Amino acid sequence: MRERLPTISGVASRAGVSSATVSRVINRSGFVSAAARVAVLEAIDDLGYVPSAAARGLASRQAGMIGICLPDVGPGADLVEREVSDGAVLVQVDPEPDGAIAWGGIYFGEVLRGAEYAAWEAGLAITVAMTREPDLEARVLNMAGRVDGLVVVGETLSDDLLDHVARRVPIVVLAGPRAADRHDQVMVGNADGMERLVDHLIDDHGIETLAYVAGRSGAPDDDERFRGFCAALSRHGIEVPQSPRHRGDFSRHRAREIGRSLVEAARQGEALPRALVCCNDETALGLLDVLVAHGIRVPEDIVLTGFDGIDAARTSAPPITTVEQPMAELGRLAVERLTARIASPRRRPTVTQVPVTVMLRGSCGPHALTPLPPGGAVVRPHHE
Amino acid sequence: MRERLPTISGVASRAGVSSATVSRVINRSGFVSAAARVAVLEAIDDLGYVPSAAARGLASRQAGMIGICLPDVGPGADLVEREVSDGAVLVQVDPEPDGAIAWGGIYFGEVLRGAEYAAWEAGLAITVAMTREPDLEARVLNMAGRVDGLVVVGETLSDDLLDHVARRVPIVVLAGPRAADRHDQVMVGNADGMERLVDHLIDDHGIETLAYVAGRSGAPDDDERFRGFCAALSRHGIEVPQSPRHRGDFSRHRAREIGRSLVEAARQGEALPRALVCCNDETALGLLDVLVAHGIRVPEDIVLTGFDGIDAARTSAPPITTVEQPMAELGRLAVERLTARIASPRRRPTVTQVPVTVMLRGSCGPHALTPLPPGGAVVRPHHE
DNA sequence: TTGTAAGCGTTATCAT
DNA sequence: ATGATAACGCTTACAA
Numbered sequence: 001m002r003e004r005l006p007t008i009s010g011v012a013s014r015a016g017v018s019s020a021t022v023s024r025v026i027n028r029s030g031f032v033s034a035a036a037r038v039a040v041l042e043a044i045d046d047l048g049y050v051p052s053a054a055a056r057g058l059a060s061r062q063a064g065m066i067g068i069c070l071p072d073v074g075p076g077a078d079l080v081e082r083e084v085s086d087g088a089v090l091v092q093v094d095p096e097p098d099g100a101i102a103w104g105g106i107y108f109g110e111v112l113r114g115a116e117y118a119a120w121e122a123g124l125a126i127t128v129a130m131t132r133e134p135d136l137e138a139r140v141l142n143m144a145g146r147v148d149g150l151v152v153v154g155e156t157l158s159d160d161l162l163d164h165v166a167r168r169v170p171i172v173v174l175a176g177p178r179a180a181d182r183h184d185q186v187m188v189g190n191a192d193g194m195e196r197l198v199d200h201l202i203d204d205h206g207i208e209t210l211a212y213v214a215g216r217s218g219a220p221d222d223d224e225r226f227r228g229f230c231a232a233l234s235r236h237g238i239e240v241p242q243s244p245r246h247r248g249d250f251s252r253h254r255a256r257e258i259g260r261s262l263v264e265a266a267r268q269g270e271a272l273p274r275a276l277v278c279c280n281d282e283t284a285l286g287l288l289d290v291l292v293a294h295g296i297r298v299p300e301d302i303v304l305t306g307f308d309g310i311d312a313a314r315t316s317a318p319p320i321t322t323v324e325q326p327m328a329e330l331g332r333l334a335v336e337r338l339t340a341r342i343a344s345p346r347r348r349p350t351v352t353q354v355p356v357t358v359m360l361r362g363s364c365g366p367h368a369l370t371p372l373p374p375g376g377a378v379v380r381p382h383h384e
Numbered sequence: 385m386r387e388r389l390p391t392i393s394g395v396a397s398r399a400g401v402s403s404a405t406v407s408r409v410i411n412r413s414g415f416v417s418a419a420a421r422v423a424v425l426e427a428i429d430d431l432g433y434v435p436s437a438a439a440r441g442l443a444s445r446q447a448g449m450i451g452i453c454l455p456d457v458g459p460g461a462d463l464v465e466r467e468v469s470d471g472a473v474l475v476q477v478d479p480e481p482d483g484a485i486a487w488g489g490i491y492f493g494e495v496l497r498g499a500e501y502a503a504w505e506a507g508l509a510i511t512v513a514m515t516r517e518p519d520l521e522a523r524v525l526n527m528a529g530r531v532d533g534l535v536v537v538g539e540t541l542s543d544d545l546l547d548h549v550a551r552r553v554p555i556v557v558l559a560g561p562r563a564a565d566r567h568d569q570v571m572v573g574n575a576d577g578m579e580r581l582v583d584h585l586i587d588d589h590g591i592e593t594l595a596y597v598a599g600r601s602g603a604p605d606d607d608e609r610f611r612g613f614c615a616a617l618s619r620h621g622i623e624v625p626q627s628p629r630h631r632g633d634f635s636r637h638r639a640r641e642i643g644r645s646l647v648e649a650a651r652q653g654e655a656l657p658r659a660l661v662c663c664n665d666e667t668a669l670g671l672l673d674v675l676v677a678h679g680i681r682v683p684e685d686i687v688l689t690g691f692d693g694i695d696a697a698r699t700s701a702p703p704i705t706t707v708e709q710p711m712a713e714l715g716r717l718a719v720e721r722l723t724a725r726i727a728s729p730r731r732r733p734t735v736t737q738v739p740v741t742v743m744l745r746g747s748c749g750p751h752a753l754t755p756l757p758p759g760g761a762v763v764r765p766h767h768e
Numbered sequence: 769t770t771g772t773a774a775g776c777g778t779t780a781t782c783a784t
Numbered sequence: 785a786t787g788a789t790a791a792c793g794c795t796t797a798c799a800a
Contacts, residue, residue: 005552007792007793007794008793008794008795009793009794017770017771018770018771018772019771019772019793019794019795020770020771020772020773020795020796021769021770021771022794023794023795023796024769024770026794027795031769031770032769032770033769033770036769036770045548048548048551048552050525050528050529050548050549050551050552051525051526051529051793051794052441052442052529052792052793052794053438053441053447053526053529053530054437054438054439054440054441054442054447054530054778054792054793054794055438055442055776055792055793055794055795056438056529056793056794056795057436057437057438057441057776057794058436058438058439058442058775058776058777058778058792058793058794058795059775059776059793059794059795059796060776060794060795060796061776061795063437063438064526065511065530076497076501076712078710078712078713079497079498079501079712079713079716088739089573089576089577089579089580089739089740089741089742090739090740090741090742091580091584091741091742091744092741092742092743092744093743093744093745093751094698094703094743094744094745108493108497109492109493109494109496109497110493112493112496112512113460113463113492113493114463116512116513116514117460117463117514120513120514120516120523125511125513125526125527125530126511126512126513127449127509127510127511127512128496128500128510128511128512129500129504129509129510130500130501130504132504139504141434141435142435142437142448142509143509144434145434145435145436145437145440146437146438146449146509163432164429164432164434165434167432167434168389168432168434189473192473193473195473196473196475200475285699310695311694311695311696312695312696312698312699314478314696315669315696315699315700316699317701319478326462328460328462328463329462329463332463355472355473355474356473356474357473357474357475357476358473358474358475358476359476359477359478360475360476360477360478361477361478367477391776391777391778392777392778392779393777393778401786401787402786402787402788403777403778403779403787403788404779404780404786404787404788404789405785405786405787407778407779407780408785408786410778411779415785415786416785416786417785417786420785420786435777435778436776436777436778437778438776438777438778439776439777439778439779439792440777440778440779441778441792442776442777442778442779442791442792442793442794443777443778443779443780443791443792444778444779444780444792445779445792
């Protein structure tokens with residue numbers, strides 16, 4: 001067993017004061033003479049004293065920490081199938097990217113960045129967990145036991161587990177389809193954003209044949225985006241499909257397969273739609289690869305749009321018109337809601353919708369709008 | 385004050401056993417009759433009991449958590465200068481990207497991903513902090529008080545603070561220039577990777593005039609890469625510059641300025657080097673923008689290389705040849721070292737160098753090597 | 769301004 | 785297999 005670390009009473013006796021005084025110094029609670037303060041500070045330095053958060057948390061009945069639960073998107077092949085390496089530098093021609101994107105694209109990294117910032121602003125520490133089996137439940141409860149509140153992203157936790165956890169700490173659900181009246185929620189304008197995007201294609205580019213390229217079946221985000229797609233069609237008197245024309249799985253890889261089948265269909269003489277509206281940027285990028293490789297020009301022959309706003313969609317040729325989700329803002333807001341909830345536990349649950357931005361780029365054709373300075377924005381009123 | 389949460393003794397009395405037995409059930413330590421186990425589990429469920437990590441940590445003298453300190457790269461303008469918004473969808477033409485990349489490009493997100501995974505494997509929770517003023521010291525000590533060990537990225541902490549913290553918990557320094565004999569370290573093959581890359585340019589492409597485009601002055605990563613650059617030149621009998629020919633700051637924005645000055649110089653009749661070897665991918669991308677815009681072709685007129693392996697460097701036109709850093713692996717290894725250290729505190733400090741990969745892409749010209757299947761690799765021996 | 773002392777909710781030791 | 789009970793290191797009335 002490790003040798004004993006210095007404790008508050010060690011500091012106290014070394015400084016010739018009581019532990020209460022040391023506590024006051026540490027917590028800056030005032031009512032300490034300058035002399036005592038200096039003595040304590042010195043003792044702390046001499047001893048290399050660091051207060052135990054466990055003891056503090058136990059005594060004060062608050063952890064000073066919040067948690068964020070992210071869904072498991074897999075650890076990533078890089079972490080699991082590790083090559084044995086002796087430290088040599090490898091030189092290789094870049095293999096084709098497989099579209100297996102870490103952390104759900106830039107998604108979780110960005111959410112986390114916003115969450116961390118908000119936690120920092122509130123003076124709280126933050127702990128993160130990807131919730132994966134085995135032992136999911138035990139680990140989540142463990143996390144719940146060490147925080148003052150929890151942000152749960154999407155459908156990370158089963159209802160049962162969420163309920164159990166919620167009996168101990170406040171929960172904010174982020175971008176997850178939950179009963180709105182049980183927890184605070186922060187949502188993304190999936191449907192609204194997609195609807196505005198399709199409005200743009202129809203109104204400003206005069207496009208009349210559009211096909212939706214969906215993501216994994218049953219994914220709530222995808223459903224909402226498809227709903228927005230349909231809403232725009234419907235409002236413009238364009239026939240609304242029962243279900244998405246193409247079904248991908250959010251990955252670039254699967255999108256390439258869809259792309260190849262499209263090219264094949266076109267070769268058979270089938271007419272392509274004027275625009276492919278994709279569930280996300282990865283899908284659009286995969287299609288772009290294949291279409292361009294087969295001589296189909298974007299946007300001249302076919303228009304392509306994405307959703308998310310990942311960096312790669314901005315640097316592709318052409319860059320992809322998309323709906324940008326403010327991921328960091330999402331994380332920030334979730335934590336802000338959470339701290340508000342911790343402060344006043346009895347308020348009614350809130351639902352916050354974070355606005356998205358339709359980013360017009362080359363893949364949907366030229367447009368007359370001039371680029372805006374950062375921060376500026378053209379607000380397009382609802383058509384109605 | 386919040387109503388009392390159920391405690392272990394609540395569970396105990398409800399299950400008709402002692403708290404010790406409940407503890408045994410929770411910790412799966414065995415020596416519990418099936419009947420007792422079931423009774424306890426039921427009581428836990430009824431009460432919605434979640435064990436307090438604070439109390440556990442205090443009693444068991446271990447936090448079950450590790451921390452990771454990241455240097456502050458700024459919260460990002462998006463989080464600070466927030467627009468007031470009523471939830472409307474904005475539609476705008478994409479403004480020119482400003483190159484201010486969150487989390488240091490994909491850098492921290494990836495490191496974190498690897499760190500989280502390793503922590504999860506070890507059964508530990510993980511807490512993250514960007515160390516920023518004000519109150520940096522207090523916050524870091526707070527973190528130190530709640531963990532069993534700390535990963536410190538780069539030059540995040542002052543030596544004094546690091547020393548203080550290290551008196552309480554083991555430290556692993558990640559990609560930071562520290563005295564090797566005080567803490568465990570995990571490093572990136574900055575110099576080696578750059579050297580191999582430049583070898584490739586010289587040996588395989590026959591390039592003889594190369595200029596280094598540096599990052600922020602004094603950045604250790606940049607220094608090491610420049611050192612690798614020089615080593616390769618020197619070994620090939622090419623004149624070695626005293627200092628980098630161009631000085632950027634890692635940002636795409638600043639790289640564009642450098643690009644414009646290069647174009648200007650070329651217009652004045654000055655000869656451009658055959659290759660611009662950049663400190664990082666962002667810099668290469670910024671140069672690419674400007675050069676291409678002015679009719680200078682890459683790689684035909686000038687070769688461009690980066691460092692890091694960010695996604696955008698793969699999707700640019702042409703894609704950028706670069707040295708890929710396995711960020712996630714870096715995070716994973718750091719945490720692995722840390723858990724090893726926690727297990728045996730008295731071993732000698734270790735230094736681990738993570739191998740990098742030179743990724744050959746279009747920006748350095750065509751090459752005869754055929755793409756390798758993922759996982760395969762051509763290992764180039766050291767020239768000597 | 770300072771000290772005393774009673775918790776805080778577990779774990780771990782020792783009996784039984 | 786189970787139960788008592790003493791820590792664990794701090795905060796926080798309360799008293800002085």
